[in-house]
Amino acid sequence: MKKLYSLAVLVLLAGVSVLLYSFSFKNNDAGLTGIINVDGGMITGVKSITGNVVSFKGVPFAAPPVGQLRWKAPHPVEHWAGVKKCDAFGPSPMQAKPVPFGVYTREFLIPEQPISEDCLYLNVWAKNSAAPKKPVFVWIYGGGFASGGAAVPIYDGEAMAKKGIIFVSINYRVGVFGFLAHPELTKESPDKASGNYALLDQIAALKWIKRNIANFGGNPGNVTIGGQSAGSMSVNCLVAAPVAKGLFNKAIAESGSMIVSNPMIKSLTLKDAEQQGIKLASVTHANNIDELRKVLAADLMKIPGGYSPIVDGYVLPEPVSQIFAEGKENNIPLLTGWNADEGFVFSFKKKEAFQQEAKEKYGKDAGEFLKYFPANTDEEAAHSQTKLSRDMIFAISGYKWAGLQAQRAKAPVYVYYFQHKLPATPDFEKYGAFHTGEVAYATDNLKFLNRPWKPADKILASQMSAYWVNFITNGDPNGKNLPTWPKYNKNMSKVIVFDNIALQRRLPDKEELEFMLSKVEK
Numbered sequence: 001m002k003k004l005y006s007l008a009v010l011v012l013l014a015g016v017s018v019l020l021y022s023f024s025f026k027n028n029d030a031g032l033t034g035i036i037n038v039d040g041g042m043i044t045g046v047k048s049i050t051g052n053v054v055s056f057k058g059v060p061f062a063a064p065p066v067g068q069l070r071w072k073a074p075h076p077v078e079h080w081a082g083v084k085k086c087d088a089f090g091p092s093p094m095q096a097k098p099v100p101f102g103v104y105t106r107e108f109l110i111p112e113q114p115i116s117e118d119c120l121y122l123n124v125w126a127k128n129s130a131a132p133k134k135p136v137f138v139w140i141y142g143g144g145f146a147s148g149g150a151a152v153p154i155y156d157g158e159a160m161a162k163k164g165i166i167f168v169s170i171n172y173r174v175g176v177f178g179f180l181a182h183p184e185l186t187k188e189s190p191d192k193a194s195g196n197y198a199l200l201d202q203i204a205a206l207k208w209i210k211r212n213i214a215n216f217g218g219n220p221g222n223v224t225i226g227g228q229s230a231g232s233m234s235v236n237c238l239v240a241a242p243v244a245k246g247l248f249n250k251a252i253a254e255s256g257s258m259i260v261s262n263p264m265i266k267s268l269t270l271k272d273a274e275q276q277g278i279k280l281a282s283v284t285h286a287n288n289i290d291e292l293r294k295v296l297a298a299d300l301m302k303i304p305g306g307y308s309p310i311v312d313g314y315v316l317p318e319p320v321s322q323i324f325a326e327g328k329e330n331n332i333p334l335l336t337g338w339n340a341d342e343g344f345v346f347s348f349k350k351k352e353a354f355q356q357e358a359k360e361k362y363g364k365d366a367g368e369f370l371k372y373f374p375a376n377t378d379e380e381a382a383h384s385q386t387k388l389s390r391d392m393i394f395a396i397s398g399y400k401w402a403g404l405q406a407q408r409a410k411a412p413v414y415v416y417y418f419q420h421k422l423p424a425t426p427d428f429e430k431y432g433a434f435h436t437g438e439v440a441y442a443t444d445n446l447k448f449l450n451r452p453w454k455p456a457d458k459i460l461a462s463q464m465s466a467y468w469v470n471f472i473t474n475g476d477p478n479g480k481n482l483p484t485w486p487k488y489n490k491n492m493s494k495v496i497v498f499d500n501i502a503l504q505r506r507l508p509d510k511e512e513l514e515f516m517l518s519k520v521e522k
Contacts, residue, residue, distance in 0.1 A: 090121025142229025232256025343389030
């Protein structure tokens with residue numbers, strides 16, 4: 001009798017599982033157009049014009065970090081009544097009004113509105129099919145940890161979802177709201193740490209995905225995180241972070257790492273970050289954290305200060321460079337690279353000043369430095385300064401990351417070098433393969449940029465996005481009708497160079513990167 005009872009219970013439980021799965025998808029014909037169950041309640045999405053993809057925009061993954069939740073780790077999402085229609089992006093995180101500049105036209109920026117502290121929302125694009133176990137890609141935006149958001153047009157996930165993956169883009173807090181540390185915040189935290197709220201937001205989103213993505217047809221055991229610039233640096237931190245272990249299986253890092261000291265992004269110790277927080281509080285005349293939480297967001301943003309990930313003892317128990325040097329990072333496949341012309345120089349030195357600076361800074365090695373960064377004319381000196389900026393901010397750190405992983409022969413690493421110049425008007429031609437220029441190709445989103453695209457651009461976008469989807473699917477970018485992309489080996493240094501087409505080449509500027517890395521690490 002007991003056996004019969006146990007069998008009946010098992011059958012009942014199996015039936016409940018089937019019902020829950022069916023309820024998530026409604027039925028095989030409805031695909032994702034029905035009601036989906038997620039943390040907090042029920043949601044519906046919107047079909048694309050073709051009907052092939054369903055998007056769910058503005059899905060809350062945590063409680064709004066406002067009021068008493070400002071500068072706290074994300075809290076569980078609040079339950080809502082009825083069915084939430086997820087047809088529009090949630091607010092972008094609190095930041096200065098986005099203003100186009102230089103090559104960065106409106107398509108590279110978040111919408112002007114809405115912007116709010118209530119920003120912890122994510123977006124999901126998936127094929128309109130009940131087929132389960134699709135690989136999942138989680139996109140983390142850049143913006144120097146001071147700006148950005150998931151609603152940027154070139155981050156749209158429809159094109160990638162059509163290729164058979166689930167594309168998820170997430171918001172996280174930036175600037176003072178994402179990184180303020182203070183002794184009182186550290187004291188009230190159960191983890192005895194403060195400041196890395198942006199990274200905690202990203203981790204909370206990944207946990208949400210782990211719990212909920214199967215209801216969209218995704219495989220929670222096959223998740224790839226990816227990002228560009230500060231998003232790539234975030235990926236680097238998450239790969240290093242013990243508390244993020246098990247939340248993802250692969251990583252894509254486009255132009256950004258924190259393994260080598262960066263002249264633009266400084267990673268402070270908790271003690272130094274707390275002192276920065278004390279100074280900010282004094283400017284506002286707040287006597288304690290409760291009062292500081294009541295200061296208007298607009299007033300907080302007026303106070304100067306740079307913010308970035310902190311060695312807080314919890315999310316990052318040690319500097320990222322040390323975690324990787326000791327081999328303590330999460331051992332997962334990596335696809336990474338950088339762009340040919342992505343340096344940032346706002347005021348160029350004349351050739352004489354650049355040559356003199358090289359002699360003062362590099363002494364007996366100035367000749368070798370000027371071999372890699374020549375300055376025989378003012379124009380050549382300007383180009384060298386842009387190239388040097390690229391190396392110092394992006395390339396040498398990415399090069400070091402790839403080399404460390406390849407050297408240990410752990411999980412494979414694949415390296416790219418993007419040197420394709422986007423078609424442009426004469427005003428924009430000088431920017432070449434600029435910072436962020438690769439994103440629309442990798443996501444197959446050229447249609448969102450108003451450029452005079454040529455057939456070669458569309459071919460390159462097709463190739464790049466295919467490599468990305470292959471890697472997201474199985475940890476190897478190689479696939480049918482694509483040039484072979486070899487695993488990176490520091491001695492051979494074979495990479496894929498993206499120009500008019502994808503080609504296998506030796507890593508450009510390898511000796512230059514080795515030279516600069518040796519100087520930075522002295």
